[in-house]
């Protein structure tokens with residue numbers, strides 16, 4: 068199939084706008100991707116045609132809203148290869164999903180349990196475990212390091228396991244280095260030690276086919292807004308055997324079976340973990356984002372993005388003083404870099420003046436920055452709708468601003 072970039076771009080209204088009088092070149096896709104018209108239309112329709120609270124009414128609108136939400140759950144189940152919709156919990160994002168697991172599943176950890184993380188984690192996969200540790204000072208966090216290419220030290224990973232290890236939690240793809248971790252192998256090793264695994268797939272699901280049954284992970288999390296979907300929703304996949312044992316994370320409406328002052332019983336899965344009114348409009352629109360990805364084929368999207376990244380990296384390496392962080396052969400379409408001693412913030416500001424939107428700073432990965440001995444990077448990241456022409460604009464903008472900042 069040929070990659071019809073013009074057709075793809077025509078679905079994204081924002082791509083025709085300009086910044087500072089220059090055509091927008093949006094290269095901040097790792098932070099959030101743009102949204103195709105069909106998703107926006109589904110959100111508008113959710114508000115204009117179907118808005119009523121879910122699971123609470125006998126009336127037509129409530130039933131339709133509920134149907135859209137539950138249809139979305141089944142679609143997500145199929146999209147990630149889960150075996151039951153009871154294993155799909157809607158959250159506010161990957162962050163909330165990890166907090167849910169750390170709080171609820173973490174409350175079941177044995178005394179002196181040890182949690183294995185990696186140095187390349189987003190704060191979302193560090194701080195929830197630290198919060199748990201602040202309530203449970205007996206728990207220990209151990210961290211896997213990386214090599215010079217930005218790949219995990221797998222020998223060290225294996226060596227960190229012992230009889231106290233109660234959890235391993237790591238990203239599928241690094242949001243800074245782009246490294247695609249060998250998660251299947253890592254899960255397999257944890258499984259051989261009977262240690263449950265959470266995979267943070269926030270940067271994986273937008274770029275590759277993920278099958279949680281094939282991976283055999285215990286938990287998998289991701290965010291809709293990074294994969295062409297609405298903001299404010301995310302997914303927690305959890306194995307049913309764990310979810311059944313886990314206590315509720317938040318209390319309120321929707322997650323109960325019966326409430327009295329003498330005691331409360333909880334709803335079944337997945338509702339036990341969905342207290343309060345969810346973003347049912349956004350959830351109802353999420354399948355449109357999956358349709359968008361399916362129509363192109365996520366493998367085709369990834370191949371296109373990698374072509375852009377390789378082209379960008381080749382051009383960037385010709386620039387004197389260029390340092391690219393993350394050089395694994397297994398890499399997703401993210402380029403983090405610095406040039407000479409130019410501050411990442413200054414570079415981001417000037418790129419913006421030329422219409423190029425990149426992210427600067429620590430990318431919510433301060434421990435990784437510390438490991439790399441830097442305060443931050445400039446990060447360009449690619450999505451389905453980016454073009455080689457945009458890479459050229461980015462490179463020529465870089466070449467224009469570097470002499471000004473040097």
Ligand code: PLP
Nearest residue numbers: 160161162189191242269270290
């Ligand atoms: N994990 C990774 C690897 C991320 O890149 C991000 C966001 O950038 C998150 C978790 C948190 O996602 P959210 O802010 O959508 O909850």
